[in-house]
Amino acid sequence: MYAVIDIETTGGQFNKEGITEIAIYKFDGVEIVDQFISLVNPEIPIQPFVVKLTGINNAMLRQAPKFFEVAKRIIEITEGCIIVAHNAPFDYRILKLEFDRLGYKFQKPTLCTVEMSKVLLPDAQAYSLGKLVRSLGIPIADRHRASGDAMATLKLFKLLLDKDIDKQIVKQQIKNEVHQGISPKLFDILENIPTTIGIFYIHNDKGNIIFIGKSNNIRKKLNQIFTADTKIAKRIQKEVYTVTFEETGNELIALLKEREELLHNKPVLNPTQRKSLFLWSVYQEKLENGYETLKIHKSDGRKNAVQSFKNQKSALQFINDLYKENEIVEEVQNALSSAKNINYPTVLHNELFGSLIASNQLKYKNIIIILKGRNLNEKSAVVIENGIFKGFCFFDLNYQILNAQVLSKILIPLIYTKDVLNTVKHYLYTKKDYKIISF
Structure with a gap:
């Protein structure tokens, strides 16, 4: 559990500052489960430059609660949480300072989104909250007010969680829970x-990951594992300390992310996936009579396939659908399969056939696949550039998606392999829950 915090202060001499406004969003890694936002009467004057920056003045705070009146609520909402803030050393110091004045020892583990961003977003031009979130397409309202800055920090933190492939953030959270005896x-x-x-x-x-899974219903799948009688299930039931999860909003990103996570983390209880799931491939061949055609064979990594599939039935359907895009090619190919006489010139057929194959390949050259997001306020995107899978991301509905360059800053890269591209192509061929933008 995380407490995402932003604090506005009076400014002034170091360790003499007072809090003028505080916002805390309790965040479980997926959604906000509680929040506390309040002006605070610091009982000392606000520095003029701070008034100009935040818009908070002394008159606004005369009727606001003093810190000791909100302290209990702050303790309650941060209980069992890691403090997350942009420039966490500052916000945490100010919070501890106020509690020290009350004679209360406030001590929490912290995460700083500035330091995390420097590691996970190394190409960012600036790491101030305003410039960073704007460059990432994260909406920010009420800049330099606690609620607006805390919400922007939370959205930034969600992106950093997505980009943290090593799961260092989650491991830190689990270590914190172990320390507390939870x-x-x-x-x-x-x-x-x-x-x-x-x-x-x-x-x-x-905190180590011992098993990774994917499901259209995460709870149902875990319930099956926790009640199963298999050897691996029994080991999981014995060794599990906690379960973390990442909602993906759609099956395509779940498929891609599961594969990447298995390769990267190598959980000890997951069976090693040595073979590709795409056992059958469609290959372009030239017959003895000179006509080009498509044939289905077992996948061979040494050859360039037109497309690969999990079974022969899907491969055959792909061929039939492709031929239907050109009447002449379809007629010739039907004649070839039934050993009938062909009355169409080989050269002309092969030119049309080649154009058909090239057109199919071009479909996957430069595209952005738009899919459902994890909630009603976002969408997700999968990007293929120059025929190579680049990664995926989630973006706010208020953020205009134009091309791959716009998405590049928030893109979560995955290792590119033929199987990744096969997964994307297979999904596009078998599903209809997406929109494609070509660029």
């Missing part, structure tokens, strides 16, 4: 798991 039972774990589509990570008490 050890949920299997039933308690399931209570906090959503019934949506996504990836789940089963951790042991060291």
